[in-house]
Amino acid sequence: MHVTSCPVCLGANIINILDIPQVPVHCNLLWRDQEAARNAPRADIQLSFCASCGHLFNQKFEPNRTAYGESYENTLDFSPRFSDYSATLARYLVDQYDLNEKEIMEIGSGQGDFLRLICKLGHNHGIGFDPSYVPQGNAREGPEFIREFYGERHRSYSADFIIARHVLEHLDSPREFLSLIRSAIGDRKHARVYVEVPNILYTLRDLGIWDLIFEHPSYFNATSIRYLFEFCGFEILAVKERFKNQFLGVEARPATATEHAPKVDDDSLAMLRDYVEHFARHHVEKIESWHRKFDSLGRKVVVWGAGSKGVTFLNTFSDVAAIEYAIDINPRKAGMFIAGTGQEIVPPKFLQGYRPETIIVMNTNYMAEINQMVQDLDLAPDFLLA
Numbered sequence: 001m002h003v004t005s006c007p008v009c010l011g012a013n014i015i016n017i018l019d020i021p022q023v024p025v026h027c028n029l030l031w032r033d034q035e036a037a038r039n040a041p042r043a044d045i046q047l048s049f050c051a052s053c054g055h056l057f058n059q060k061f062e063p064n065r066t067a068y069g070e071s072y073e074n075t076l077d078f079s080p081r082f083s084d085y086s087a088t089l090a091r092y093l094v095d096q097y098d099l100n101e102k103e104i105m106e107i108g109s110g111q112g113d114f115l116r117l118i119c120k121l122g123h124n125h126g127i128g129f130d131p132s133y134v135p136q137g138n139a140r141e142g143p144e145f146i147r148e149f150y151g152e153r154h155r156s157y158s159a160d161f162i163i164a165r166h167v168l169e170h171l172d173s174p175r176e177f178l179s180l181i182r183s184a185i186g187d188r189k190h191a192r193v194y195v196e197v198p199n200i201l202y203t204l205r206d207l208g209i210w211d212l213i214f215e216h217p218s219y220f221n222a223t224s225i226r227y228l229f230e231f232c233g234f235e236i237l238a239v240k241e242r243f244k245n246q247f248l249g250v251e252a253r254p255a256t257a258t259e260h261a262p263k264v265d266d267d268s269l270a271m272l273r274d275y276v277e278h279f280a281r282h283h284v285e286k287i288e289s290w291h292r293k294f295d296s297l298g299r300k301v302v303v304w305g306a307g308s309k310g311v312t313f314l315n316t317f318s319d320v321a322a323i324e325y326a327i328d329i330n331p332r333k334a335g336m337f338i339a340g341t342g343q344e345i346v347p348p349k350f351l352q353g354y355r356p357e358t359i360i361v362m363n364t365n366y367m368a369e370i371n372q373m374v375q376d377l378d379l380a381p382d383f384l385l386a
């Protein structure tokens with residue numbers, strides 16, 4: 001399998017940046033068995049840069065390898081830091097777009113927390129689409145959930161506001177998806193859209209090399225996502241860096257023009273190219289410097305964060321025996337095992353008995369809440385930021 005044209009602009013002027021062979025196909029599938037976790041399926045990443053629109057993507061992505069069923073778990077809502085972020089975003093969208101007694105549709109709604117919040121804040125009616133949704137107790141109250149991928153057959157559902165957070169980067173054809181949303185909106189020009197994706201510029205700038213995962217065929221930046229939206233018949237209202245620059249939030253409405261020929265700003269392209277070259281140069285160096293760090297660390301090292309970043313980090317250093325556990329505050333992950341390397345995922349309170357010497361924190365945004373939890377457990381380990 002080889003993607004030969006850019007998934008955003010369809011251009012063929014593609015530059016290979018780096019290869020990361022044999023990573024776990026899924027970082028967020030839960031494994032109940034350690035041996036099965038170690039034998040989790042693997043696939044290749046070939047990170048590539050489109051010189052025409054500035055998009056980054058995995059040229060070796062294979063769409064039929066990924067699956068998002070009930071055992072797919074990527075909820076971040078157990079973190080107070082992330083809940084605060086979601087609540088602030090929900091409040092902003094309700095105020096900015098007067099979402100009161102409106103129809104809200106969320107695609108990729110997960111377990112529905114964000115949709116419930118938006119519906120509650122503005123007495124809105126919600127409908128969520130997600131195959132990984134697990135039905136909960138009082139289903140008669142609140143939004144309705146459809147346990148399917150949003151597709152052609154759902155275009156009759158209409159909404160005043162359409163949300164898709166952390167969906168686009170998982171799709172092999174984000175163009176098809178966004179075009180479908182645009183065509184489902186039709187001539188309802190009052191409809192507004194909010195889409196959120198990881199911000200690859202953050203990854204490039206801050207050398208967040210653990211953000212590259214097989215589940216993400218696409219890595220958007222403000223330039224490439226703007227191109228995509230304009231191409232698919234939307235007018236951009238805002239593209240904002242959110243969650244301390246780790247995400248991009250796109251606010252858009254249907255465009256009035258019928259011709260959609262997006263233009264790419266040359267300065268932005270040149271800047272992206274510089275960042276990409278910087279990233280490629282420092283990728284290997286960062287891994288080597290961690291190997292040196294591990295040599296000087298003692299025993300009892302744990303990784304805090306068993307999401308994408310943690311799984312990628314652990315798989316990069318699969319030969320480091322000192323890391324026996326991964327910590328995660330999501331209770332659904334407790335007792336499960338890390339794909340590829342098989343460390344057990346344990347809740348924070350486990351550390352009280354284990355008493356780690358070093359905690360490697362995967363995401364700087366959670367540093368304050370992790371520090372607090374560790375103090376509450378009466379521990380004083382060294383912290384390292386991945």
Ligand SMILES: [Zn+2]
Nearest residue numbers: 006009050053
């Ligand atoms: Zn492109």
